[in-house]
Amino acid sequence: MPNRPLAVRYADDFSLLAGRWERIGLALLAIVALAYPWLASANWITVANLALVAVVGSVALMILTGFTGQISLGHAAFLAIGAYTTAILGTQFALPFWLLLPVAGLAAAVVGLAVGPFALRLEGLYLAIVTIGLAFLTNHVLLSFPEYTGGMAGLAVPVHLGFGTAPAVLSERALYGIFLAIATLTVLAARNLARSNTGRAMMAVRDHDVAAAVMGVNPARAKITAFGVSSFFAGLAGGMFALQQQFITVDPPFNLLLSVQYIAMIVLGGIGTVFGAVAGALAYVFLSPLLEIVGRATPGLSQLPSGLQSTLLFAILVITCLVFEPLGLYGLWLRVKRYFMAWPFRY
Amino acid sequence: MSTFLQLTFSGVALGAIYALIALGFVVIYRASQVFNFAHGDLLIFGAYLMVAASGAGLPWGLALLASLVGTGVLAAAMQHVVLRPLIGRPVFVTVIVTIFLGFLLRIAVLLIWGPETHGLPTPWPMDGAVSIMGAAVLYNTFATLVLGALALGAFFLLLRYSKIGVAMRAVSQDQEACLALGLPVGRILALTWGIAGAFAALGGIGLAMFPRAVEINLAYIALAAFPAVLVGGLESMAGAVVAGLLLGVLQVWAQGYVNPLLGAFGQNFHAVFPYVVMIVFLMVRPEGLFGQQRIKRV
Numbered sequence: 001m002p003n004r005p006l007a008v009r010y011a012d013d014f015s016l017l018a019g020r021w022e023r024i025g026l027a028l029l030a031i032v033a034l035a036y037p038w039l040a041s042a043n044w045i046t047v048a049n050l051a052l053v054a055v056v057g058s059v060a061l062m063i064l065t066g067f068t069g070q071i072s073l074g075h076a077a078f079l080a081i082g083a084y085t086t087a088i089l090g091t092q093f094a095l096p097f098w099l100l101l102p103v104a105g106l107a108a109a110v111v112g113l114a115v116g117p118f119a120l121r122l123e124g125l126y127l128a129i130v131t132i133g134l135a136f137l138t139n140h141v142l143l144s145f146p147e148y149t150g151g152m153a154g155l156a157v158p159v160h161l162g163f164g165t166a167p168a169v170l171s172e173r174a175l176y177g178i179f180l181a182i183a184t185l186t187v188l189a190a191r192n193l194a195r196s197n198t199g200r201a202m203m204a205v206r207d208h209d210v211a212a213a214v215m216g217v218n219p220a221r222a223k224i225t226a227f228g229v230s231s232f233f234a235g236l237a238g239g240m241f242a243l244q245q246q247f248i249t250v251d252p253p254f255n256l257l258l259s260v261q262y263i264a265m266i267v268l269g270g271i272g273t274v275f276g277a278v279a280g281a282l283a284y285v286f287l288s289p290l291l292e293i294v295g296r297a298t299p300g301l302s303q304l305p306s307g308l309q310s311t312l313l314f315a316i317l318v319i320t321c322l323v324f325e326p327l328g329l330y331g332l333w334l335r336v337k338r339y340f341m342a343w344p345f346r347y
Numbered sequence: 348m349s350t351f352l353q354l355t356f357s358g359v360a361l362g363a364i365y366a367l368i369a370l371g372f373v374v375i376y377r378a379s380q381v382f383n384f385a386h387g388d389l390l391i392f393g394a395y396l397m398v399a400a401s402g403a404g405l406p407w408g409l410a411l412l413a414s415l416v417g418t419g420v421l422a423a424a425m426q427h428v429v430l431r432p433l434i435g436r437p438v439f440v441t442v443i444v445t446i447f448l449g450f451l452l453r454i455a456v457l458l459i460w461g462p463e464t465h466g467l468p469t470p471w472p473m474d475g476a477v478s479i480m481g482a483a484v485l486y487n488t489f490a491t492l493v494l495g496a497l498a499l500g501a502f503f504l505l506l507r508y509s510k511i512g513v514a515m516r517a518v519s520q521d522q523e524a525c526l527a528l529g530l531p532v533g534r535i536l537a538l539t540w541g542i543a544g545a546f547a548a549l550g551g552i553g554l555a556m557f558p559r560a561v562e563i564n565l566a567y568i569a570l571a572a573f574p575a576v577l578v579g580g581l582e583s584m585a586g587a588v589v590a591g592l593l594l595g596v597l598q599v600w601a602q603g604y605v606n607p608l609l610g611a612f613g614q615n616f617h618a619v620f621p622y623v624v625m626i627v628f629l630m631v632r633p634e635g636l637f638g639q640q641r642i643k644r645v
Contacts (some may be wrong), residue, residue: 121633140619210643239377312454315447
């Protein structure tokens with residue numbers, strides 16, 4: 001049965017991949033991910049692109065909430081900043097998209113570093129609600145400058161392949177390739193962060209910030225770093241989202257629901273691990289087209305707008321999951337594993 | 348001067364509603380350490396229930412009562428079925444669960460009563476007003492203030508002088524000790540949630556009276572009451588009332604005086620103004636006006 005080998009040396013704790021089973025699993029995943037665009041239909045490639053955006057976004061939130069324990073309900077704001085940076089710079093200066101994505105991340109990171117100090121004085125619910133406030137403020141600012149952002153009407157996102165070249169259209173398959181590369185790098189970066197001093201300082205702050213400070217960890221630095229790194233990746237995800245959608249508006253999608261969905265992803269996946277962020281994001285996004293089919297087929301529900309149908313089914317799913325399976329998908333996996341390990345006995 | 352009075356009166360009316368909503372949050376938070384994000388949706392549920400009850404031919408007073416009781420029962424049921432099993436889980440789990448419960452409730456309201464807006468019936472003329480020193484004050488404003496004050500007064504008396512009130516305060520301090528003493532903790536928690544639900548319904552009814560109407564977007568107003576909760580201090584009921592009134596008045600003043608100063612940026616600025624006040628205030632006093640100062644031990 002796939003099992004993580006016992007960590008017997010200090011170096012085992014630092015290894016990127018623990019043991020044979022993780023390597024095999026990763027190889028299988030890589031094969032599936034590379035073969036996917038040649039097997040799936042166009043619609044499902046779109047879904048996969050959105051899923052990859054969600055992977056980057058939820059890894060970002062996992063760094064902030066899962067590693068550092070800072071609850072943010074304003075994640076949508078950082079995505080919005082990334083998306084609008086991509087769209088506005090693309091429109092005004094015709095910059096190429098491969099330059100805009102990191103710039104979008106940096107723009108969000110600057111805002112994140114400015115927000116970080118709030119977390120030094122506030123925690124828990126107070127921080128959660130202050131971040132909601134910051135998200136409202138961001139949306140207000142975005143709507144207040146319609147000459148740049150298009151206001152309520154929204155803004156088209158041009159894709160330039162080089163400096164000042166004519167706008168091009170990236171096929172869904174090309175986007176998939178680009179997004180897959182970005183998502184892989186993001187996951188690798190987050191894994192490396194978790195193994196580093198910085199990452200373990202974050203986890204120490206999450207578990208008990210006073211105790212961490214006594215041990216010589218600087219909680220202020222850990223929190224602000226977490227805000228910076230997390231908002232960089234969130235901005236990157238926002239930029240990817242803008243490229244994928246080709247046309248963006250402020251609300252929806254960048255509202256409280258989006259922030260909550262990201263929290264739901266990381267909690268459903270299993271809080272505190274990069275694996276959880278990836279699994280949660282993939283499960284969440286791939287479930288939505290399935291739920292839309294269910295919603296259409298259910299009498300009574302079909303009269304609702306389709307957005308509400310999937311929200312409704314998601315709400316039911318998330319609540320049941322959280323009430324009955326505290327550890328999320330990771331907990332389900334543990335159950336399955338234990339069942340087979342103990343087979344033929346129940347316990 | 349009359350503009351100032353006019354703004355102040357409507358600010359107080361809005362503030363009274365914020366105070367009711369904020370009090371609902373605080374009552375629940377003190378009892379079960381849950382920040383109930385579904386409160387805004389209880390609010391619209393209450394307002395719709397009121398419309399439905401008077402549509403069914405109940406007189407105004409009875410319809411009001413039906414709405415308060417119905418919403419209270421719903422809140423108590425929510426606590427019992429969904430939130431009770433989550434005791435001892437991290438904060439963000441209850442945050443997500445209550446937010447999603449809110450979505451469920453909102454969709455249920457849409458499914459039952461449809462997306463149309465309804466006027467909330469009142470026994471007096473809907474847009475009747477009296478003039479006080481040149482400022483027109485709607486009867487509805489008075490009704491909101493009187494109902495709000497009655498509810499708050501009754502609740503404070505209940506909490507201070509009745510046996511149930513003492514039990515409720517005890518449960519909010521230490522559930523285990525209460526269980527050991529033989530208090531029916533589950534039932535007391537259900538009652539607390541029920542009272543908070545009734546506050547939400549009352550807030551919803553006050554909010555939905557003319558010039559507004561009963562519609563699904565009223566739930567967002569509860570989001571605007573969050574700052575009142577935090578500025579007052581999460582654990583403080585007096586703080587919720589004071590901060591609610593204060594933020595209501597500030598918001599309407601901002602709408603009257605600050606918005607025009609800011610040009611294009613000022614459009615709808617009053618909607619985010621309470622949040623700006625909250626963020627600045629919390630930077631100075633992280634625990635709010637009357638909140639508990641948190642002491643940490645290693």
